[in-house]
Amino acid sequence: MHQASAGVRRHPAVPGRAPSFHRAAQHTSVVGLPSVPSLAQNPSDLPTHRHRPPDHQPQTVPATPTPKATATGHSHRAQSQPLEAAMRLRRVATTVVLGVALVCVAPASSPAVGREVAGAAEAAGVAGPAAGATAGHGSAAVLRAGQPPASRPGAAAAWPVPTGTVTAPDGRTLLTDRQGRVLRLRGLNLGKTDTVTEERIADLARDGFGLARLNIQWEKVEPHRGRYDTGYLRYLDHILDWADRYRVLVLIDWHQDVYGPAFGHNGIPAWATRTDGLPFEPNPDDWFADYFQPAVQAAFTHLYDDADLRAAQGAAYAKVAEMLRGHRSLLGYDLFNEPFGPVPGDPTDPQDQIDASAALERGRLADMYRRLIRAVRSSDHDAWLFLEPTVLIGQGVPTSLPAFDDPRPGADRLGYAPHYYDTAVESGADWDPSSRFIERYEAAVADYPTTNRLPVLVGEWGPPQATTPGNAQLMQRQVASMDRFAAGWALWYDCRADNGGGYCAYDRSGGPAPGKEPAFAPYAPAVAGIPDSESYAPTPRTYTLTMTADRATRRAWTVLSLPATAFPHGARVSVTGGGPAVVVGAGGPGRAGLLLPTARPGAAVRVTVTAC
Structure with missing residues (x-):
């Protein structure tokens, strides 16, 4: 129009x-995000006019390449045996129990680590995040993609594409x-x-x-x-x-x-x-x-x-x-x-x-x-x-x-x-x-x-x-x-x-x-559960998602979009409810994947993301 x-x-x-x-014990991780510039481009009350569409070509500039994916970080306490058994993740590719607050990191590049994350998730029998999501040695994950996500092995398989519907409790x-x-x-x-x-x-x-x-x-x-x-x-x-x-x-x-x-x-x-x-x-x-x-x-x-x-x-x-x-x-x-x-x-x-x-x-x-x-x-x-x-x-x-x-x-x-x-x-x-x-x-x-x-x-x-x-x-x-x-x-x-x-x-x-x-604003493009509410406060740069766990929560990744416009220096992800959480970088710059492998259907989960 x-x-x-x-x-x-x-x-x-x-x-x-x-x-x-x-909603329970809190688990915290950090996802480092690249600082990428934002580029682009009464019946008596009835409409009788509309606005006019842009008739010019928007200005564009070449996309700024970002560094490749890598992982580093601080050591965590060891994973619990139940979580380790549930995930069957190799040590080199683990984003372990997130029981301590981490400092925000933006490590250097190592694409091989990202491939091991995807392989470990596949071996664990869960749908992993896009190849290029990285984590290692108990670290928090950070993704800095130097090429489009779909050009990396396995990325397309993790792309959430609509194939069906579900009726929420409120009728939506x-x-x-x-x-x-x-x-x-x-x-x-x-x-x-x-x-x-x-x-x-x-x-x-x-x-x-x-x-x-x-x-x-x-x-x-x-x-x-x-x-x-x-x-x-x-x-x-x-x-x-x-x-x-x-x-x-x-x-x-x-x-x-x-x-x-x-x-x-x-x-x-x-x-x-x-x-x-x-x-x-x-x-x-x-x-x-x-x-x-x-x-x-x-x-x-x-x-x-x-x-x-x-x-x-x-x-x-x-x-x-x-x-x-x-x-x-x-x-x-x-x-x-x-x-x-x-x-x-x-x-x-x-x-x-x-x-x-x-x-x-x-x-x-x-x-x-x-x-x-x-x-x-x-x-x-x-x-x-x-x-x-x-x-x-x-x-x-x-x-x-x-x-x-x-x-x-x-x-x-x-x-x-x-x-x-x-x-x-x-x-x-x-x-x-x-x-x-x-x-x-x-x-x-x-x-x-x-x-x-x-x-x-x-x-x-x-x-x-x-x-x-x-x-x-x-x-x-x-x-x-x-x-x-x-x-x-x-x-x-x-x-x-x-x-x-x-x-x-x-x-x-x-x-x-x-x-x-x-x-x-940040949002969750894919939620492994039933989303309840979502909000973002620009001051102090805090994003909150509440959801109710269902059968998908244990085996599928919730994806968070955390753009640099909201979190220019990275983001800290905290999860309450649903048991231990795994957080990794996923699917492109400014994206994080969240997995709750022991969450019980009906559990109230709260995800809070704050700026670094």
Whole structure:
């Protein structure tokens, strides 16, 4: 969605009323982290406009290589016999009982030690961390990768990739991998009008993000009817090659804004635009109001209703799915960005908007989703397919989408991908906590995915800028909010601008934009257990994860993302509950692996990470 240059704040003319809303013994280890620069790149309250996407190419700089992995440290007391038997780790590769506090270390390189850790974990019958995770002679581990994680032997095998779901006690549907770990995805949007490079994917990984929502358009896939742009398809394939290498999951977002280029925007090709000769008068002050123009309304109606356009759209989706299938980084597809359709009656009337949205979701949009699910499944049985509601979800209007069937063999791989924007903030206002925007949104978003057991991935969110007190608080509150209902999210947008203007995640220097630091906070991408709560306090740089042990806790590694933006000089990891803990560097710079080989299901575990 989005139409605005970085650093430019929109002040649209609103064709309606402006919205008003919206645990036991402690074990401690230390993981030394490299100091890697951050690079990148009420029905009456309804939306009548949206922000504009960046239309520039973000600045990038070459990735800074980091030293290779090694291990050193201080001696520990000997391991207990039960833990030693459970782990069967060779002495040279042990990250022993963590019963004493350690000083933070950043030792020199020794790749051989990392290989022995992986071998020892395999011999112990547990799923080890990525090759290159290091520990030795009772030391704490530190990882300093000099090459992309997937290029090291065994690294890909440890990459947490969603293969199923689990229902949490509170009713949430969470993504899981083959080891039964709960996966939590965090990332950025990119690629809409700018070129994605290998450096940008590498930067995402270094900043702790494991997800890229890649914006693509039908107009680029098939600029002329029946003729696919092989160059563009190869470009998409290269992006996923890089994502494979850096272990970043990619969600392909079939993007559109105001239908497509026939109306000065992007998405649906001009040759697939039918207006019935109706007028189109663009609003220079409010691009979202263009959706209500008669010609745009007609174009959407034909896209939903005309058999030849339906077939062409399905063929394009199948073509892309055929091209990209097999990539380990391919999470799946967001089938249609911010769906819109005809609004009978007065488009500025809130109730007419609600009625039109409900009719679209129950009828034409639901039919489109069924067609597109079949189209992708004709080429790819493994990708996850995410369904978007209309933008009214952001204003507290629950979706009217029906349930959907997935024709793939085995369990369904369907998800729900709403967006999370406060329209008043998009208009230029500083966020008002008294608006109850977050409370209304959470109430509106919960029922559909809970009823249909769908994981939630918030495809877009974030304020245009977060330098004001309200918007900075909004960033904090939204991150905490999404932890309560979502399996993952992607912030809009991976670009640089002064003070993070124009929705940019980064400031001009390449660091987290002021006020947007909560998006760069530490988190647990993979939890061997049921995650309960997660928090990060920038002062005094303390990250806390609470979880409940389950059957996966003893045999699988919990992975912590501890980026240099939060822990520039390393981090001390403490664990209470769950019995003795093993902590090693894992899977890349700023990552740690945690194993609790004697934890009993139901045990309350608390992980605390503090700065060195």
